[in-house]
Structure formats: C-alpha cells, structure tokens
Amino acid sequence: MVASPTVRVSVGGGGLEGWTRQLLERLPAPAGALAAVQERGRAALAALPVPSSRQEDWRFTDLSLLTDLEPAPAGAVAATAGDLPPSAPGVVRLLLDGRSDPLAGVTLPPGLSALNPAELVQALGHTLAATGCEQHWPVELNHAASEQVLALRVASRHSVTLELVSTAAAGLLPLRLLLILEEKAELDLSQLVQARGAGLTSLVLEAHLARSARLHHGLVALGLPQAALLAHLALEQEPESAVTLVSATAGWGLARLEPRVRQVDGGANTTLRGLQLVDGRQIADTHSHVLFSGPEGELDQLHKAVADGAGRSVFNGAVRVPRAAQRTNAAQLSRSLLLSDRARIDTKPELEIVADDVKCAHGATVSCLQTDELFYLQSRGLAASQASDLLQRAFCEEVLRELPAAARSWGSFQAMLSAAGSGEDRP
Amino acid sequence: MIRPDAPVLLEIRDLHARVEAKAILKGVNLTIRAGEIHAVMGRNGSGKSTLSKVLAGHPSYTVTGGSVTYRGENLLELDPEIRARAGVFLGFQYPVEIPGVSNLEFLRVSTNARRVHRGEAELDTFEFEDLVRERLQVVQMDPAFLERSVNEGFSGGEKKRNEILQMALLEPLVAILDETDSGLDIDALRIVAGGVNHLATPDTATLLITHYQRLLDAITPDYVHVMAAGRILRTGGKELALELEQRGYDWVDAELAALEGADADRQPAEVA
Ligand SMILES: Nc1ncnc2c1ncn2[C@@H]1O[C@H](COP(=O)(O)OP(=O)(O)OP(=O)(O)O)[C@@H](O)[C@H]1O
Ligand SMILES: [Mg+2]
Numbered sequence: 001m002v003a004s005p006t007v008r009v010s011v012g013g014g015g016l017e018g019w020t021r022q023l024l025e026r027l028p029a030p031a032g033a034l035a036a037v038q039e040r041g042r043a044a045l046a047a048l049p050v051p052s053s054r055q056e057d058w059r060f061t062d063l064s065l066l067t068d069l070e071p072a073p074a075g076a077v078a079a080t081a082g083d084l085p086p087s088a089p090g091v092v093r094l095l096l097d098g099r100s101d102p103l104a105g106v107t108l109p110p111g112l113s114a115l116n117p118a119e120l121v122q123a124l125g126h127t128l129a130a131t132g133c134e135q136h137w138p139v140e141l142n143h144a145a146s147e148q149v150l151a152l153r154v155a156s157r158h159s160v161t162l163e164l165v166s167t168a169a170a171g172l173l174p175l176r177l178l179l180i181l182e183e184k185a186e187l188d189l190s191q192l193v194q195a196r197g198a199g200l201t202s203l204v205l206e207a208h209l210a211r212s213a214r215l216h217h218g219l220v221a222l223g224l225p226q227a228a229l230l231a232h233l234a235l236e237q238e239p240e241s242a243v244t245l246v247s248a249t250a251g252w253g254l255a256r257l258e259p260r261v262r263q264v265d266g267g268a269n270t271t272l273r274g275l276q277l278v279d280g281r282q283i284a285d286t287h288s289h290v291l292f293s294g295p296e297g298e299l300d301q302l303h304k305a306v307a308d309g310a311g312r313s314v315f316n317g318a319v320r321v322p323r324a325a326q327r328t329n330a331a332q333l334s335r336s337l338l339l340s341d342r343a344r345i346d347t348k349p350e351l352e353i354v355a356d357d358v359k360c361a362h363g364a365t366v367s368c369l370q371t372d373e374l375f376y377l378q379s380r381g382l383a384a385s386q387a388s389d390l391l392q393r394a395f396c397e398e399v400l401r402e403l404p405a406a407a408r409s410w411g412s413f414q415a416m417l418s419a420a421g422s423g424e425d426r427p
Numbered sequence: 428m429i430r431p432d433a434p435v436l437l438e439i440r441d442l443h444a445r446v447e448a449k450a451i452l453k454g455v456n457l458t459i460r461a462g463e464i465h466a467v468m469g470r471n472g473s474g475k476s477t478l479s480k481v482l483a484g485h486p487s488y489t490v491t492g493g494s495v496t497y498r499g500e501n502l503l504e505l506d507p508e509i510r511a512r513a514g515v516f517l518g519f520q521y522p523v524e525i526p527g528v529s530n531l532e533f534l535r536v537s538t539n540a541r542r543v544h545r546g547e548a549e550l551d552t553f554e555f556e557d558l559v560r561e562r563l564q565v566v567q568m569d570p571a572f573l574e575r576s577v578n579e580g581f582s583g584g585e586k587k588r589n590e591i592l593q594m595a596l597l598e599p600l601v602a603i604l605d606e607t608d609s610g611l612d613i614d615a616l617r618i619v620a621g622g623v624n625h626l627a628t629p630d631t632a633t634l635l636i637t638h639y640q641r642l643l644d645a646i647t648p649d650y651v652h653v654m655a656a657g658r659i660l661r662t663g664g665k666e667l668a669l670e671l672e673q674r675g676y677d678w679v680d681a682e683l684a685a686l687e688g689a690d691a692d693r694q695p696a697e698v699a
Pocket of ligand 2: 476606
C-alpha cells in the first residue's frame with residue numbers, strides 16, 4: 001500500500017465552512033411539511049464543525065471535493081429513468097427529483113400506502129435517533145435542504161416490490177426516505193442513484209421493521225468523478241425481522257455511505273453487502289455501524305473494495321455488542337483488491353464487545369490480482385487486460401449477485417465494470 | 428509416431444531459466460516433431476514443471492539463456508496468450524481455482540481467442556454450447572461442471588479432466604501435460620489417456636510429464652526423457668520408462684556428478 005496524499009486547493013474562501021455558509025444563504029425559506037426539520041438542520045449546520053481529517057470518523061476522507069460544487073439546491077430537472085429498461089409488470093418505479101411529489105399520478109400496489117402527516121411527524125427521525133446519527137453533518141445537511149420526503153408503509157403480511165430512481169445534475173439533490181414495514185411485511189427495494197453532472201446527492205433513508213418483517217434493499221450508486229454522494233441508511237429492526245442491504249457504488253469523486261443498523265431487542269437478522277470501486281482520484285468511504293440492543297442477534301457482513309488509479313477506499317465496520325446482547329452471532333469480512341500502487345485502501349473493523357457469550361468473527365484482506373490466476377487465463381488465450389477484467393468482475397460479482405432482481409436486471413453496474421475494464425471512463 | 432521428415436514443431440536449445448535468483452533450468456535441449464509423443468520423467472524438483480511454465484510464458488520465470496523455436500518463430504518473444512492462441516497448450520500440474528468466473532464463459536472466451544487467431548469465426552453462445560457438449564464426451568465430464576466457477580471446488584481428478592476438456596476445445600499443436608495423470612483414479616486415467624490419444628494426430632505433438640509407467644501403458648511415448656537438475660540427462664525409447672520403474676533414480680546422482688565435474692572443467696568461472 002502506498003500513500004497518495006490528495007492535495008486539493010479549495011476555492012471560494014473558507015473551504016467547506018464557507019461552502020456550507022453559502023449553501024445556507026441560498027436555500028429557500030423553510031416551507032412545507034418539512035419546515036421544522038429544515039430549520040433544525042440549518043441551525044445545526046451553522047453550529048456544527050464541518051467534517052475534517054481531525055475528526056476520527058473523517059480521518060481518511062477528504063470532503064474538499066464538495067467545495068468544487070455549486071453551493072445551491074439543484075435546479076429543476078425533470079425526473080427521468082434515463083436508459084433504464086422498463087420495470088417488470090406489477091413493479092412500481094418512482095422517480096425522485098427532490099422537489100415534485102414522486103407519488104403524483106402513481107397507483108400504489110396493494111399493501112403499500114403513503115404515511116399521513118400525523119404519522120409522518122411521529123415517525124420521521126425516529127430511526128436516525130435510534131441509530132445515533134441524527135446529528136451527523138451529512139444528515140443535518142439533508143435536514144437543512146430536503147423539501148420532500150417519500151414516506152411509505154408496507155402493510156402487515158403484504159409483499160411489495162419497488163424501484164426508486166434519482167439522477168443528480170449540478171447543485172445539491174437531497175433525498176429523504178422513510179419506510180415503515182409492519183409485522184410480516186416484505187419489501188424488495190431496488191434503488192438507483194446516478195449522477196449526470198457536478199452535483200451532490202444527499203440521501204437519508206430510515207426504515208423501521210416490525211417483528212418478522214423483511215427488507216431487501218439494493219442500492220446501486222453510479223457517479224461521476226466530479227460528483228459526490230453522502231448517504232445514511234438507518235435501519236431499526238424488531239426481533240425476527242430480516243434485512244439484506246446490498247450497496248454498490250462506483251464512479252463518484254466522493255462517496256460516503258453510512259449504513260446504521262440497530263436491532264432494538266436483538267433476535268433479528270442483518271445481512272450487509274457492500275461493494276465500492278475507486279479509480280482516478282476518487283474516494284469511496286463506507287462507515288457501517290451495527291448495534292445489538294438485545295440478545296441473539298445475527299449479522300453477516302461482507303464489504304468489498306476495488307481500488308485502481310490513485311483512488312482511495314475506506315471501510316470502517318463498527319459492531320457494538322453491549323452486555324444485553326448475549327448470544328449475538330456476528331461475522332464481518334472486508335476484502336479489498338488493490339489494482340494500482342498509487343491507490344490506497346484503509347480498512348478497519350471496530351468491534352466493541354461487552355457481552356461474554358457471543359460469536360464475533362472478523363477479517364480483512366487486501367490483495368492484488370493473483371499472478372497465477374492471471375497466468376492461467378492468459379495461458380488459455382485471454383489477453384492480460386481481458387483476464388484482469390474477468391477477475392475483477394468475478395470479485396465484484398460476489399456482492400452484485402445479491403442485489404434484488406430489479407437492480408440486477410438494470411445491468412448498469414455490469415456495463416460500468418466492463419467500461420472500467422476497458423479503460424474508457426478513466427478520468 | 429516417429430517420422431524423421433515430419434516438420435519440427437518445437438525446438439528447445441540450451442535453455443536456461445531462473446526464478447528469482449535461483450537457476451532452475453540449466454541447459455535443456457529437446458526437439459519435438461509433428462506426430463511425436465514425448466514423455467519427461469524425473470525426480471521431484473528436477474525442473475519439469477519449470478520447463479513447462481517457461482514454455483507457456485509464466486512471468487515468474489526468467490529465461491537467462493538459450494532459445495525456443497515454435498514452428499520457426501521465437502516462442503520466448505510471445506506473450507503467454509499469443510502462445511496459447513498459436514497452439515501451445517499447457518495442462519497444469521495444479522490447475523488454478525478462479526471463484527466467480529464461470530467455467531462456461533471462460534471456455535468460450537478462450538476457444539474464441541484461438542479460433543480468431545486461426546482465422547475462424549467466433550462461436551456465439553449457442554454454437555459454443557453445442558461444441559462444448561460434444562467435447563465433454565471426450566473426457567466424459569458432467570455438463571454441470573460448466574455452470575460452476577473455473578475449477579472452484581473441483582476434486583483433483585475433476586480439475587484434470589477440465590484441463591483435457593480445454594485441450595479438446597483449443598485443439599493445440601503442441602500439448603504439454605504436466606502430471607495430468609496424478610490424482611486420477613483408474614477409470615479417470617483411462618478416460619484422460621483416451622482423450623489424449625484421441626487428440627493426438629500426425630500434425631500435433633504431445634509432451635507428457637509424468638512419474639508413472641501406468642500413464643505410459645495407456646499412451647505410448649515415442650521418446651522418454653529423464654530430467655535431472657534442470658537438464659535432460661538421458662533420452663531413450665519407451666523401454667527407458669520401464670527401466671526407471673525398476674531401477675529408480677539412484678544412477679542419476681553418479682551421472683550428474685560426472686556431468687557437473689565436466690561443466691566445472693569447461694566453465695570454471697560460471698556463476699549459478
Ligand atoms: N516460483 C518458485 N519459487 C521458488 N522456487 C521455485 C519456484 N518454482 C520452482 N521452484 C523450484 O525449482 C525447482 C524445480 O521445480 P519444478 O516445479 O520445476 O519441479 P518438478 O520437476 O516439476 O517437480 P515435481 O515432480 O515435484 O512436480 C524446485 O526446487 C522448486 O522448489
Ligand atoms: Mg512438477
């Protein structure tokens with residue numbers, strides 16, 4: 001591993017603080033259903049120190065790319081699914097542009113409904129608080145700017161498949177989502193977050209799973225070297241519920257993903273799968289946090305990273321097992337592929353185990369493409385580039401194959417991988 | 428089949444090679460003509476696999492002297508994939524497991540790479556499936572193996588059959604099979620030997636690296652070579668293998684000592 005210090009000269013004076021100030025000045029006056037949230041977020045942003053390498057949580061992740069972006073809400077861009085294939089019959093696809101109501105003119109399938117205003121007030125922010133991230137800078141940024149929240153409930157014993165698509169251009173695109181899964185409800189959620197310009201996508205998702213509910217969330221985030229993504233995915237699980245969260249991010253100048261899970265009484269099942277690709281001077285950072293607040297919870301986590309060029313990949317996997325969480329069974333594995341000696345990978349498990357009767361396994365590997373694997377493929381006639389492309393895709397496939405069906409069928413990630421392999425989109 | 432007028436496919440002259448700082452091949456000479464089957468035997472560590480990997484172009488091995496000519500071309504100048512496309516095939520002693528890469532896709536891509544090199548059209552998925560199903564019969568392999576990742580979780584014998592399947596698809600001109608017989612049960616040995624015999628033609632040649640006579644009972648070699656300390660110490664017909672089976676390799680030490688003494692006399696300043 002070779003360190004590649006990123007030196008960026010920020011413009012506009014005052015760096016990220018100045019950028020934040022300018023953004024606050026340019027946000028419209030608080031209004032709408034989220035007015036109170038906006039006020040809270042703006043007050044917080046004005047007071048909070050901006051993330052910097054002096055804070056442990058941001059030690060490796062330089063946010064200065066943000067200062068290159070317009071400190072203003074994104075202009076009105078018609079939401080579009082771009083070149084996505086149409087969704088499967090019976091599957092609802094919602095387009096999110098941060099402004100217009102994504103549910104306008106949409107017939108929701110049986111079992112899926114929007115929360116009413118009273119329910120929204122009661123539920124919004126609950127899971128952020130429960131998972132301890134409601135005061136994080138990226139979350140407050142989202143609070144400050146979000147004008148819309150997509151708040152949905154999946155009724156007990158119903159099974160729903162949903163697609164969410166957003167496309168960011170210049171400026172800040174805030175996306176706020178709230179999902180309530182009642183007992184035995186099932187939600188299969190494929191989400192595509194893409195960038196078409198030098199913009200910042202700020203995503204905050206909260207999901208609450210009642211007993212025996214199931215959520216399969218696939219987040220495919222495809223960016224651009226000049227675009228940034230800040231995402232918090234906060235999940236609260238009642239016992240016997242099951243979450244499979246699969247994220248795949250690539251192409252962003254800066255991507256920071258924070259999956260936060262709390263098993264409120266233990267006894268639930270959490271599967272986390274993460275894949276992040278960096279190339280050029282890109283930074284991808286996943287900070288996951290899983291808290292078992294009761295016994296017999298299960299976690300199965302695999303995080304994979306591919307670092308090429310002078311890219312930087314960061315993984316920090318916090319797992320908290322307090323005394324109440326006896327008989328927790330947690331496994332975390334981080335596997336990174338280093339494709340360039342200018343790239344850098346920082347990966348760190350952060351297990352905090354107080355309970356004594358638990359199984360917690362963790363491991364981290366950083367490897368290069370194996371000479372013997374490459375040679376084997378070459379000895380069968382595959383060009384070196386073709387061989388490394390195939391091995392790289394195989395490495396990613398372990399995560400991609402766990403995406404929900406819709407996200408898989410988009411094929412966008414596969415296409416991007418092939419493009420990356422042929423060197424087409426190297427910045 | 429020995430035909431003195433058959434074209435030379437592979438000509439190895441005084442080949443020296445090292446891995447890191449360690450000299451392993453110390454002057455290998457070998458001429459292989461079309462139609463011939465050569466067996467290379469020799470003690471563990473004598474350099475047999477090294478020779479095969481040098482011929483296939485493994486990047487860990489550095490050629491420090493000598494030459495290898497393949498059908499009149501300097502083989503050592505070619506990238507490994509070009510050698511493969513041109514018809515040099517190495518069946519690995521230890522086939523590599525590649526999790527996540529589908530065996531079927533891998534076989535198709537490699538078959539097409541060779542076809543394109545030969546000026547033939549690439550096969551699409553369906554055409555390839557037909558071809559692969561036909562070739563599977565050569566090694567009597569279950570089509571289920573096509574759906575799995577390359578060699579992942581294959582038993583030792585299954586990996587070797589997969590190597591022969593690749594050979595059957597790539598139709599090499601020179602096939603180097605490094606201990607393809609080790610780890611095979613009796614039936615599998617018969618199947619693999621049958622496959623090799625089936626693929627051997629008057630226009631192709633085979634170099635079998637083996638420790639055991641039982642393979643040579645099934646595939647009759649034209650020449651048997653004994654490798655020791657990085658060179659070919661002795662060459663004979665198929666009866667040499669039988670002799671080795673009886674006498675073992677003790678005689679090698681005496682001959683090597685004599686040879687190395689002679690080397691030392693000739694090249695007192697040689698640094699290994
Ligand atoms: N990559 C390597 N690094 C270090 N030493 C090596 C390497 N490859 C081969 N060698 C050494 O070179 C010598 C010859 O090895 P090689 O594998 O060619 O022997 P072999 O004749 O095939 O033996 P076997 O019959 O056991 O397969 C051995 O001493 C081996 O340890
Ligand atoms: Mg060997």
